[in-house]
Amino acid sequence: MYQTIYHRASSVDEAVSLFAKGSEAKFLAGGQTLLPVMKQRLASPSDVIDLGKIKELQGVELSGDVLTIKAGTTYFDIMQNADVKKAIPAIAYLTSVLGDPAVRYRGTIGGSIANNDPAADYPAALLALGATVKTNKRSISADDFFKGLFTTALEDGEIITAVSFPVPAKAGYEKMRHPASRFALTGVFVAQTKSGEVRVAATGASQSGVMRVGAIEAALKANWSPSAIDSVNISASNLLADIHGTAEYRANLIKVMAQRAVTAAG
């Protein structure tokens, strides 16, 4: 690791002001990606501003049909939270199969979506549930937030404060774990909103990062059942291919995981 200056911010405003002062500052929101990358000397931030102790970024609120998870809430706290389990159990489940216990004690939802790893789990949940990302400056719909591999709509120095999820009628998530990293080799989140809209998002599959799967959405809109997906054709072009999964395999996984997610959603 290169030398860096560590700051522990006590408020969002302080974090913003520390960020502005650093020449190449980075926010630390759990550090499950940033710290390994720094240890390998692949990142050399001048300043690391830890958001982990900011109280206003912690916690979960359920208000009517909206579940709000503050950005600094750890995976462990999300998966244990009674409101999450009650309102959107698919999120609790997704979180329980994310990484491993050590990751879940440290990693945060804000850190995950700000990083937007193409194989991360949360982006699929946000996209399928039509969530809204709240920052210190504005609100961004999930559809507008994820912009491709490791790229988001966030501006330099902008801090995610919370994610708001409309509580769906039904939702489910299933993933095939990457055997080495335990990220999603492919994961699919399916949701049916209370107004009957169907949204399906796949992670780990596309060369462009998390994506909606229109063909499956259409099939499920017509018939919310696993068998509705049988005849859907998923093209392997533009899907990721590596030593752990060919593009054809990932195309298959999109279908199979979607079917199982529908079963899980009930």
Add this chain to the structure above:
Amino acid sequence: MGVEGIGARVVRKEDKRFITGKGRYVDDIKLLGMTHAHFIRSPHAHAKVKGIDSSAALSMPGVVAVLTGQEIVDDKVGNLICGWAITSKDGSPMKMGAWPAMAPETVRFVGQAVAVVIAETKNQARDAAEAVVVNYEELTAVADVHAAIKAGAPQLHPEAPGNQVYDWVIGDEGAADAAFAKAANVVKLDVTNNRLAPNAMEPRAAIADYDAAEEHYTLYTTSQNPHVARLVLSAFYNIAPEHKLRVIAPDVGGGFGSKIFIYPEEMVALWASKKVGRPVKWTGDRTEAFLTDAHGRDHVTHAELAFDANNKITGLKVKTYANFGAYMSLFSSSVPTYLYATLLSGQYNIPAIHAEVIGVYTNTTPVDAYRGAGRPEASYLIERLMETAARQLKVDPAALRRQNFITQFPHQTPVIMAYDTGDFNASLDAAMKAIDYDGFAARKAKAKTEGKLRGIGLSCYIEACGIAPSKAVGSLGAGVGLWESAEVRVNPVGTIEVLTGSHSHGQGHETTFCQLVAERLGIPISQVSIVHGDTDKVQFGMGTYGSRSAAVGLTAILKAMEKMESKAKKIAAHALEASEGDIVIENGEFKVAGTDKAIALPMVALAAYTAHNLPDGMEPGLKESAFYDPTNFTFPAGSYICELEVDPGTGKTSFVNFVAADDFGRLINPMIVEGQVHGGLAQGIGQALLEHAIYDSNGQPITASFMDYSMPRADDLPSFNLSHTTTLCPGNPLGIKGCGEAGAIGASAAVINAITDAIGKNNLEMPATPDRVWRTIHAA
């Protein structure tokens, strides 16, 4: 058996320090004035080193020196050696290219060191290494074994035309050809034995400390065999004569073979310590471990098995290409030859065997012994062949095995090994009973109704362990003897220190070796200490690998114990005014048999050291040593059966049951044996399902981190169902066969046989990843 004697499930003495973080590993050691080394490693798989500019680095904070490959060559530090000479079928010796500790001219794999930075801190060394400019001229690389032997392939070493190290044969080709000519059925199989990265939990590390006044070096290193390290460093690498070089291997966090070898980093640390006049420490990181720890396996094989009309095996023909990587590591040459082809008879009566092994250089990390070393490759091959044969001949795979089992012992195979004892039917019976083999068909049918493909796979392995009779291995080209030494020191107050040339890096010797002493003397193991891992303390030893420490090392301790006991009995008889022949040892006392006359061990020891009243002519003291050279290999064997389900939608495998029935001869500590089997099975299953060290066609490693290389985790593994059948090894007085490698040797075939049974297709390579299994299911 006493409460802490042979056969007792004694809790490991060493675990108190390991589980409380008090283990003392090389990286925990800090010497006064110590500097830190960081190696500059080639990013290219094959390149000329045109120049190294270290001027900027030398002026950076804390930098002590930047040393290059040319300097180590100029200082006449020897090239790395390969310690086992193999002769090709045309009578020529194996063809080896030179391997300098740091490359002066040519790099041949990604990660090969070209220079080293020595600095006050580790981070300063790393910072400065980034400022060293190495000018490379890239050359075409080759990573695949078949590509490497093609005409026109990039050539690695001028000494080895066609990248061929040797073309070695074993067995009787004429007899094998005759068997195939008459065969009623021939079963053919092509298999790849996937390359693995060893991944010991503790990365390799070294601290070298040169004392200019004494012209003496001390090396702390992560070694499975510190005496062999000293021998090689002294005799071949010109570091220092043996009496001027002390090698200490303190607590070592796993080896699996990868810490047998003497690596360039230790050589450079020693050399650099003299150069800079200060201690030099190097601790590898995980990336360096992936790039530079000797890899394992990497065979490509075609094999054919001949059967007569009654399904009796009549012949076996094998042709294997072994990928050695860019250089010949210390024992690499023996792994695909004498440790592999000599086990190709498996548990079966095969009258004629012929095997050809072609060793090949590629631009990849060197390959050497990794848990099992050759024997997993042999066992995997023969057990895949037997399963394939059963399917082709449409007979039950267990029945086909039984029909061909060796049942008379000793049994001379056509490939050197003479099996001393075993009962292969007994272990297969035990495994089949444990898994309810007969009920499998019903379970498979039920699984089908649930949309799952269920399969069962057998693997009846045999291995040659207790490595090894020195005369035998010497006749086969080994450069060392493979005996073991021991010394038993009884202190004046009766406590005991046992010095052993074996080295524990996870095996639990500090417990099991004490159990032998407890068994013989009837004293608690708390009164016994095991001393190992320091060439200044233990006179000599060959170290720990090849499941040899109990069969060979513990037998050496037994021999030393017998000498010590004999002298102690004389002292006791003298003190008790009895005949030496009447003395028996019980509960820590020397007793006159049949009487209540006794003298406790501490009093015997005290008498030996006060020497006030010893028998006439007896030397004072109570300390004996012994060297033990085994008369034969030992032959642990067993049957593993795996039952699993494949999810046809994803190709994912889920274990239902995994049973292992092993015959290890006598068990010293069944709990530790079970731990060894669990670990071995994890590695065998890891090879079957998860692990693969992969290079692209340019020799760039693709799996150099745990984000890409799949190490097995607890939730990848089933809860193992273990049992033992026992035939005592006649080759050593304790009847021990060894247990350290069995799991890794036997497990992978059981898993692949089960998956191929489940999916109904036989062509499936390791690792059987979900993607690969899914594609195989859906292949035309």
